[in-house]
Amino acid sequence: MVNLSIFETKAVIIKTQDFKENDKLVWFYTEKLGKITAVVRGAKKSKSKFLALTLPLCYGEYVLYKGKNLYTLQEGKIINSFQGLLNDLSKLTYSSYLCELIDIACEDNEVNHELFRNLVTTLYLLNTDALDYEILIRAFELRLLKNTGYNLILDNCSICRKKIASANYISLSYYGGVCEECPKEHGLYISKGAYNALRFLMNMNLDKLYRLNLNEEIKAEIEKVITFLISNNYAKRPKSLDMLKFIKE
Numbered sequence: 001m002v003n004l005s006i007f008e009t010k011a012v013i014i015k016t017q018d019f020k021e022n023d024k025l026v027w028f029y030t031e032k033l034g035k036i037t038a039v040v041r042g043a044k045k046s047k048s049k050f051l052a053l054t055l056p057l058c059y060g061e062y063v064l065y066k067g068k069n070l071y072t073l074q075e076g077k078i079i080n081s082f083q084g085l086l087n088d089l090s091k092l093t094y095s096s097y098l099c100e101l102i103d104i105a106c107e108d109n110e111v112n113h114e115l116f117r118n119l120v121t122t123l124y125l126l127n128t129d130a131l132d133y134e135i136l137i138r139a140f141e142l143r144l145l146k147n148t149g150y151n152l153i154l155d156n157c158s159i160c161r162k163k164i165a166s167a168n169y170i171s172l173s174y175y176g177g178v179c180e181e182c183p184k185e186h187g188l189y190i191s192k193g194a195y196n197a198l199r200f201l202m203n204m205n206l207d208k209l210y211r212l213n214l215n216e217e218i219k220a221e222i223e224k225v226i227t228f229l230i231s232n233n234y235a236k237r238p239k240s241l242d243m244l245k246f247i248k249e
């Protein structure tokens with residue numbers, strides 16, 4: 001007989017919290033079930049087989065049993081623990097930020113294969129020394145917005161839908177670029193360089209981002225636009241943003 005309450009899925013651990021004397025509550029961002037919370041029995045005991053499997057950022061294949069309110073972790077296998085990210089302050093802060101974004105932007109049990117793939121790819125790239133992490137994070141943020149229903153329209157004017165090569169204004173009510181003719185209201189002026197960079201970040205594969213070089217002014221402009229969109233669209237503002245500012249100074 002098949003037990004329908006047992007699930008096997010790949011997942012990244014986005015948050016953990018102590019629970020009762022020996023247990024842990026673990027927030028998994030899973031490929032097949034979306035964001036779920038599971039109780040992990042005995043996870044705090046030093047000999048627990050679950051100890052390494054339930055560290056923050058761990059990416060693995062997990063078997064979960066669905067109870068009335070919570071899932072229970074039955075077993076798991078690490079694919080990449082990403083614990084190397086914890087040894088570097090900026091990587092640690094960026095990866096905590098990614099997890100916090102997922103937590104803020106995703107409802108429980110909302111399955112999103114593309115966003116899951118984007119998160120895992122971004123963690124792998126963050127774990128290398130191959131590219132500018134700020135650029136990588138911005139590209140992830142744009143994908144997160146897109147994957148959760150806030151796609152920024154950049155190839156067409158977001159008001160009249162005419163195809164545009166570039167623009168110097170982003171409308172926050174129409175959600176995208178505005179052509180020369182359309183009204184510039186409720187939005188932000190940005191340089192054409194920043195506009196084009198936004199488009200590159202959106203369309204370029206994450207693993208090709210190392211080819212992109214942006215100067216500090218353009219990075220600052222892009223950050224302003226994206227941070228605005230994130231703070232406005234989701235119910236909570238990510239706390240790690242302050243930490244990111246702090247390590248950049």
Ligand SMILES: [Zn+2]
Binds near residue numbers: 160179182
């Ligand atoms: Zn227009």
